[in-house]
Amino acid sequence: MRIANRKRFTFSCIFFTLILLLFGKAAINLKESKIMGSQPVVMAVGKNGTNKLETTKVDKHLKKDTIVLDAGHGGIDNGTSYKNLYEKNLTLKMVKYAESYLKSKGYTVVLTRNKDELIPLKEIGRRVNASSGTVFVSIHVNSISDPNFKGITTLYYDVQGYEKQERIKLANILEKEAVKSDNWTSKGIKKQNVAILRYSKIPCALVECGFITNNEDRDKLCKDEVLKRLSQNISDGIIKYLKQD
Numbered sequence: 001m002r003i004a005n006r007k008r009f010t011f012s013c014i015f016f017t018l019i020l021l022l023f024g025k026a027a028i029n030l031k032e033s034k035i036m037g038s039q040p041v042v043m044a045v046g047k048n049g050t051n052k053l054e055t056t057k058v059d060k061h062l063k064k065d066t067i068v069l070d071a072g073h074g075g076i077d078n079g080t081s082y083k084n085l086y087e088k089n090l091t092l093k094m095v096k097y098a099e100s101y102l103k104s105k106g107y108t109v110v111l112t113r114n115k116d117e118l119i120p121l122k123e124i125g126r127r128v129n130a131s132s133g134t135v136f137v138s139i140h141v142n143s144i145s146d147p148n149f150k151g152i153t154t155l156y157y158d159v160q161g162y163e164k165q166e167r168i169k170l171a172n173i174l175e176k177e178a179v180k181s182d183n184w185t186s187k188g189i190k191k192q193n194v195a196i197l198r199y200s201k202i203p204c205a206l207v208e209c210g211f212i213t214n215n216e217d218r219d220k221l222c223k224d225e226v227l228k229r230l231s232q233n234i235s236d237g238i239i240k241y242l243k244q245d
């Protein structure tokens with residue numbers, strides 16, 4: 001072999017060795033990704049600028065909370081109404097919107113009812129306390145003889161100071177988030193002796209989602225997209241409350 005041919009031969013050997021090494025590495029990676037199954041894998045650039053493999057992180061905090069939602073009234077109890085618009089139907093729609101939104105964020109959701117049925121208030125209280133819920137929110141719609149009254153108000157209650165600060169904090173956050181879209185008026189939070197809030201052993205609040213007796217509020221309540229946004233806003237309030245220390 002001549003010197004020029006020998007050099008070419010040596011370069012060829014090095015080149016093929018490198019190719020074989022690269023194929024070997026690719027085969028190992030493929031095997032590893034099969035072992036990891038369907039777990040999503042993303043490439044991330046490390047702080048020092050190097051590439052590293054990281055599995056997608058799931059926020060563990062989101063996983064551990066169970067949220068209990070209550071659709072006010074049901075069955076023979078229509079709640080308040082205006083013509084064929086019934087509070088029991090509006091509240092059920094809203095908790096279902098909130099349920100799917102919160103589930104999409106990784107939370108476990110328990111509904112006190114998911115169909116048109118009447119659950120006695122004591123039974124609602126029992127279900128709330130029997131759940132492993134961290135927070136309980138009841139959804140209602142308001143009414144009053146004066147048609148000028150409008151807006152959302154959030155009720156809280158504490159028995160002899162039990163969880164008082166927590167309950168006030170939750171009510172304030174929910175009220176603030178609830179009015180974020182569709183130009184809702186905030187009527188603030190209010191302490192009111194409501195049976196289900198009294199029975200609940202976990203932080204809880206009741207959101208009165210506008211007045212069915214007011215034209216402006218009623219127009220909003222008739223629109224599914226408004227109910228959906230309101231439910232999502234209330235859900236965001238629940239999430240904000242849970243994320244607080």
Ligand SMILES: [Zn+2]
Pocket residue numbers: 072073079080087140141
């Ligand atoms: Zn009600």
